Amino acid sequence: GAVVSQHPSWVICKSGTSVKIECRSLDFQATTMFWYRQFPKQSLMLMATSNEGSKATYEQGVEKDKFLINHASLTLSTLTVTSAHPEDSSFYICSAYGASTRNEQFFGPGTRLTVL
């Protein structure tokens, strides 16, 4: 199957700082990437859809100025959590798909963010 990586796998930061999470498709070109957030014992909640070369589309209730998404190439999307607060602590997961994945999503391993 297609491989999606995320970096870092975990990060701890102080309240008020910004954190950048990378999502890479390693062996295919991802025309679209999705960013999800998952709280403990809960399901994945879609935050935004990112298409290469265009602005991300955010789900209702997700602050686009707080969660900055950049999809500058067909293999890389980044999520920047700006001015992070403890309530932003969560498991952030990206997924990606492209023509070679028959348009099915493959997920990254996730990034655990802890804001102190």
Add this chain to the structure above:
Amino acid sequence: QKEVEQDPGPLSVPEGAIVSLNCTYSNSAFQYFMWYRQYSRKGPELLMYTYSSGNKEDGRFTAQVDKSSKYISLFIRDSQPSDSATYLCAMRDNDYKLSFGAGTTVTVRA
């Protein structure tokens, strides 16, 4: 009402038993149905993918979709301790955005 309903369990079965998981949904536009397995602190891994109604078998796994009842199932035969994980159902229409169930935590006891 949530768009996708899934009993979070937990579900505990002895090794070798059949694990039965299911989800119901309300959006009749959903046409693509998936089951993902997620181990603790890891990303979801695609297990089964089904288009429209019908059955699909892959090794010990069988996925069933009944669109008339808006009901999907996943069966795991001869369950193993390594099958212990959270199983998430997901579905979508042609829009590619997935709607997930809450996930069912399964423990297979040796």
